[in-house]
Amino acid sequence: MRGVVVGDVVCTFCGSLCDDLEVELEGGSIRGVRRACAVGRAKFLAARDTASPSINGQPASPEAALEEAARLLLRAGYPLIYGLSTIPAEAQKEAIALAELLGANIDSTSSHCHGPSTMARQQTGLPTCSLGEAKNRADLVVFWGSNPAESSPRHFVRYSVGARGLLTPQGRKDRTVVVVDVRPTATARLADEFLQIAPGQDYEALTVLRALVKGVAVEGRHPAGVPVERWARLAELMKKCRYGAVFFGMGLTMSRGREANLELLLTLVKELNAYTRFHALPMRGHGNVAGSENVLAWQTGFPFGVNFSAGYPRFNPGEFTAVDLLARGEVDACLVIGADPAAHLPGTCVRHLASIPVIVIDPHPNLTASLARVTIPVAPAGVAAAGTFYRMDNVPLRAKKLVDLGLPSDEEVLRRLRERIARAEDRQRSHY
Amino acid sequence: MLRIANGLIIDPANGPSGRVGDLFIEGGKIVPPPSPDRRCEVLDATGLIVTPGAVEIHSHIAGPKVTSGRILLPEDHYAHPVRRRRDFRSGTGRTVPSIFVTGYRYAGLGYTTVFEASVPPLKARHVHEELADLPLVDKGCYVLMGNNYFVMKAIKTGDRGLLKELVGWLLRAAGGYAVKVVNPGGVENWKWGRGAVTLDTPVPPFEITPRDILLALVEVAEDLGLPHPVHIHANDIGRAGNVTTTLETMRALAGRRAHFAHLQFHSYDVNKKGRFRSGAASVAEFLNEHPEFTADVGQVMFGPAATMTADSPLEYSLYRLTGGKWGSCDLELETGSGVVPMVYRRNALVNAVQWAVGLELLLLVNPWQMFLTTDHPNGAPFHVYPEIIRLLMDPDYRRSELERLPAGVRRLTQLASLDRAYSLEEVVITTRAGPARALGLKGKGHLGVGADADVVLYRKQEDVAAMFSRPVYVFKRGRLVVREGEPVADAEGKTLGVEFRSDYRFPSAFRQEFASYYSISPANYPVEDDYFRLREVVVCS
Ligand code: SF4
Numbered sequence: 003m004r005g006v007v008v009g010d011v012v013c014t015f016c017g018s019l020c021d022d023l024e025v026e027l028e029g030g031s032i033r034g035v036r037r038a039c040a041v042g043r044a045k046f047l048a049a050r051d052t053a054s055p056s057i058n059g060q061p062a063s064p065e066a067a068l069e070e071a072a073r074l075l076l077r078a079g080y081p082l083i084y085g086l087s088t089i090p091a092e093a094q095k096e097a098i099a100l101a102e103l104l105g106a107n108i109d110s111t112s113s114h115c116h117g118p119s120t121m122a123r124q125q126t127g128l129p130t131c132s133l134g135e136a137k138n139r140a141d142l143v144v145f146w147g148s149n150p151a152e153s154s155p156r157h158f159v160r161y162s163v164g165a166r167g168l169l170t171p172q173g174r175k176d177r178t179v180v181v182v183d184v185r186p187t188a189t190a191r192l193a194d195e196f197l198q199i200a201p202g203q204d205y206e207a208l209t210v211l212r213a214l215v216k217g218v219a220v221e222g223r224h225p226a227g228v229p230v231e232r233w234a235r236l237a238e239l240m241k242k243c244r245y246g247a248v249f250f251g252m253g254l255t256m257s258r259g260r261e262a263n264l265e266l267l268l269t270l271v272k273e274l275n276a277y278t279r280f281h282a283l284p285m286r287g288h289g290n291v292a293g294s295e296n297v298l299a300w301q302t303g304f305p306f307g308v309n310f311s312a313g314y315p316r317f318n319p320g321e322f323t324a325v326d327l328l329a330r331g332e333v334d335a336c337l338v339i340g341a342d343p344a345a346h347l348p349g350t351c352v353r354h355l356a357s358i359p360v361i362v363i364d365p366h367p368n369l370t371a372s373l374a375r376v377t378i379p380v381a382p383a384g385v386a387a388a389g390t391f392y393r394m395d396n397v398p399l400r401a402k403k404l405v406d407l408g409l410p411s412d413e414e415v416l417r418r419l420r421e422r423i424a425r426a427e428d429r430q431r432s433h434y
Numbered sequence: 435m436l437r438i439a440n441g442l443i444i445d446p447a448n449g450p451s452g453r454v455g456d457l458f459i460e461g462g463k464i465v466p467p468p469s470p471d472r473r474c475e476v477l478d479a480t481g482l483i484v485t486p487g488a489v490e491i492h493s494h495i496a497g498p499k500v501t502s503g504r505i506l507l508p509e510d511h512y513a514h515p516v517r518r519r520r521d522f523r524s525g526t527g528r529t530v531p532s533i534f535v536t537g538y539r540y541a542g543l544g545y546t547t548v549f550e551a552s553v554p555p556l557k558a559r560h561v562h563e564e565l566a567d568l569p570l571v572d573k574g575c576y577v578l579m580g581n582n583y584f585v586m587k588a589i590k591t592g593d594r595g596l597l598k599e600l601v602g603w604l605l606r607a608a609g610g611y612a613v614k615v616v617n618p619g620g621v622e623n624w625k626w627g628r629g630a631v632t633l634d635t636p637v638p639p640f641e642i643t644p645r646d647i648l649l650a651l652v653e654v655a656e657d658l659g660l661p662h663p664v665h666i667h668a669n670d671i672g673r674a675g676n677v678t679t680t681l682e683t684m685r686a687l688a689g690r691r692a693h694f695a696h697l698q699f700h701s702y703d704v705n706k707k708g709r710f711r712s713g714a715a716s717v718a719e720f721l722n723e724h725p726e727f728t729a730d731v732g733q734v735m736f737g738p739a740a741t742m743t744a745d746s747p748l749e750y751s752l753y754r755l756t757g758g759k760w761g762s763c764d765l766e767l768e769t770g771s772g773v774v775p776m777v778y779r780r781n782a783l784v785n786a787v788q789w790a791v792g793l794e795l796l797l798l799v800n801p802w803q804m805f806l807t808t809d810h811p812n813g814a815p816f817h818v819y820p821e822i823i824r825l826l827m828d829p830d831y832r833r834s835e836l837e838r839l840p841a842g843v844r845r846l847t848q849l850a851s852l853d854r855a856y857s858l859e860e861v862v863i864t865t866r867a868g869p870a871r872a873l874g875l876k877g878k879g880h881l882g883v884g885a886d887a888d889v890v891l892y893r894k895q896e897d898v899a900a901m902f903s904r905p906v907y908v909f910k911r912g913r914l915v916v917r918e919g920e921p922v923a924d925a926e927g928k929t930l931g932v933e934f935r936s937d938y939r940f941p942s943a944f945r946q947e948f949a950s951y952y953s954i955s956p957a958n959y960p961v962e963d964d965y966f967r968l969r970e971v972v973v974c975s
Pocket of ligand 1: 013014015016017018019020037039040041042043154155156157
């Protein structure tokens with residue numbers, strides 16, 4: 003049998019959501035992937051029906067696994083639903099409905115990536131643009147604490163450094179590229195200007211830049227470890243460009259200062275608009291972490307770290323965010339979907355996770371699954387299940403179902419779990 | 435079959451004054467009286483007022499900039515929680531409420547149809563995902579085209595057939611109901627770092643003018659047979675003296691159908707000293723002479739609001755004014771957008787004049803042409819509608835409210851001299867019959883046989899604000915969904931769209947540029963059918 007080629011496939015494996023992939027199918031499985039980066043290709047080719055559901059490490063039927071998951075969640079006094087960053091918006095909606103029903107906490111991976119950016123946005127706003135607008139117009143591109151060369155390899159050709167657009171027909175030649183980082187990253191190698199700042203000095207650097215943009219003299223020869231003349235040159239580049247875009251990443255959000263760094267960066271970008279059009283774009287890693295923020299915000303009013311225990315949504319980063327809930331040992335059960343906290347969260351969090359009932363819903367056996375009471379494998383979204391993903395600039399795309407692995411989608415599993423819990427609660431209610 | 439018996443039926447689309455009588459509902463529609471032996475479920479409506487469900491013609495309730503507004507306003511959400519009840523979801527917010535709360539609150543006020551006024555096609559999926567979550571009301575949306583690269587390019591070629599093809603395709607691709615224009619050309623101009631536009635400023639990259647854009651789109655919308663004409667947010671919003679631009683725009687389009695959005699924000703004059711004053715009288719006069727035009731008012735009410743619009747240069751200037759939070763997003767080839775929180779203050783003369791200008795327009799223009807909106811949440815959140823209705827129906831109350839404002843308002847507007855009181859019929863026209871007619875929705879805004887059984891019952895009260903804020907019953911397509919202002923049953927509304935007899939496609943002449951300048955593949959642009967669970971279309975001809 004000859005293979006069929008499906009075009010315009012959306013890759014959901016990072017926030018760039020490249021949507022120009024070609025996938026070759028043969029006999030119901032994926033034979034080849036064209037145009038993807040190495041990360042994306044590997045993910046497509048890895049998609050297969052592997053494990054069965056499990057309870058306490060033993061294979062179980064899907065029904066039994068759901069039943070046990072429901073029981074564990076119903077028994078919990080203060081559960082957490084965590085992840086959401088790689089599942090479609092349709093599944094995120096279900097996760098929120100489940101959290102509301104349980105009176106649970108729900109959080110995305112934001113507490114250890116772009117949570118501080120969003121908190122800064124709540125304070126200052128965010129002047130931003132779509133990636134296509136950066137491609138079409140930006141003649142100045144700044145990467146601050148972000149390294150797309152490694153985190154999102156096709157970002158450069160599709161949207162930023164080398165992308166050719168309406169006012170940038172010659173791509174790289176039509177742009178000045180600046181990198182601000184604490185080490186010479188792969189992205190820094192492509193830059194016209196690389197400013198290597200001292201670790202933890204972003205706040206100082208941004209203060210200096212704001213001053214220079216406003217024409218205020220700066221004391222000191224090497225603010226934040228970089229000669230002041232170079233900051234002055236960057237300030238000039240920023241004021242003089244036609245359309246500027248600063249792509250900021252975890253180098254800024256997770257270093258000393260966190261949301262304060264971001265408030266300052268966003269304020270700088272707002273102020274630059276007195277001279278030219280200038281925009282800030284968060285470089286978001288996971289395929290649908292932007293979606294989690296959108297869906298949570300439109301359904302609850304808050305973008306992450308939401309608690310339902312009062313019967314309505316409450317938001318308090320530091321109180322209802324996953325890292326804090328786990329580190330303080332407050333939650334007594336955790337449903338993990340669309341994340342791998344055991345691999346990414348601090349040790350104290352992982353130790354607490356290991357001590358409470360954990361349910362993992364994921365296409366692949368990950369590190370968290372190894373300490374879970376219940377695991378439920380699902381169809382990988384964008385490969386064996388369709389759904390909506392929001393690109394890092396909030397452009398929504400529909401990911402396709404390319405193959406059938408005979409597995410339920412994230413959305414289906416969450417819905418069945420919620421229905422089970424709702425029925426159990428109804429039964430309980432009728433006892434009174 | 436349900437019989438709503440003995441109510442005072444206010445149905446101005448089918449007759450001038452109210453009558454006491456029965457209404458029959460079956461299969462979600464209003465039906466003729468059955469034969470006497472037919473058994474009906476009876477709802478005794480003695481002493482109740484029976485009206486069609488209200489139709490919101492211009493509101494910002496769902497989509498990228500609304501959600502951006504939600505993220506920008508955590509303080510609004512902390513302060514206004516809504517608890518989960520069995521079958522009803524929780525949420526937060528007064529100024530920019532979360533989506534479930536938006537639906538419950540609209541339905542709780544007797545609204546059964548709501549239109550989201552501004553959708554960038556590139557992010558239309560987001561809008562439809564959110565509208566799918568909006569409970570209890572029918573919904574639809576308007577598609578932004580006034581700064582669209584391909585629309586401008588097609589206009590430049592002068593080939594109307596090409597433009598028609600493109601506009602038809604865009605409406606289908608975005609799942610929209612009508613063509614929306616926001617500051618035509620002005621948003622594009624701003625992205626190039628240029629200043630504000632007038633009706634005749636040539637705009638890059640094609641050097642056509644806002645006038646060209648408006649004329650072409652109004653013509654093409656007519657040619658496509660769209661049920662709602664082009665929905666226009668004109669150039670020059672918010673500026674003192676902008677009434678000149680507004681009147682010039684109206685003159686340019688005279689003789690053709692057009693809808694002017696939030697006209698209050700476009701009706702500002704200046705006096706000889708250059709001071710801000712009302713320009714409502716001249717706008718009202720023009721509208722009254724041009725029945726082909728409709729408008730909604732965009733009333734300002736005092737208190738917190740959130741400005742949000744595709745008019746990004748306006749939002750930038752509001753940010754410069756307030757110095758506070760500013761959200762903005764440029765979208766490739768299509769539009770910009772912005773969000774700035776705002777508080778309208780009784781003791782700020784400018785805000786007080788804005789308040790009066792809106793009321794002047796509502797009182798001076800035929801309610802079949804001037805509809806009640808707050809441009810939610812720009813002028814005020816929509817939950818203030820009953821309060822505005824009281825201002826319209828009760829001139830004494832209006833005068834007492836006017837007394838509380840800075841004295842200058844009485845000099846700078848003519849509100850103090852307007853004695854008109856809205857009748858119940860007129861309230862029903864400005865909130866239901868008028869917008870439904872302007873939208874070309876044959877089954878909405880009236881209670882004639884064949885209409886959708888969207889029916890709202892009120893208990894007659896002295897205090898009309900109290901009366902309109904708490905309908906006794908709301909029926910959505912024949913189903914009881916609200917009692918005493920609170921939702922009692924969940925029901926999913928339909929998405930209202932349009933369908934054409936021909937299959938419009940993206941013009942092949944532009945295909946290369948689409949692939950080069952958008953950041954997504956052409957095939958991934960149109961919103962897939964998966965996003966419409968319940969759909970109802972008006973077939974255009
Ligand atoms: S850059 Fe990201 S979205 Fe694009 S192919 Fe690689 S992993 Fe997939």
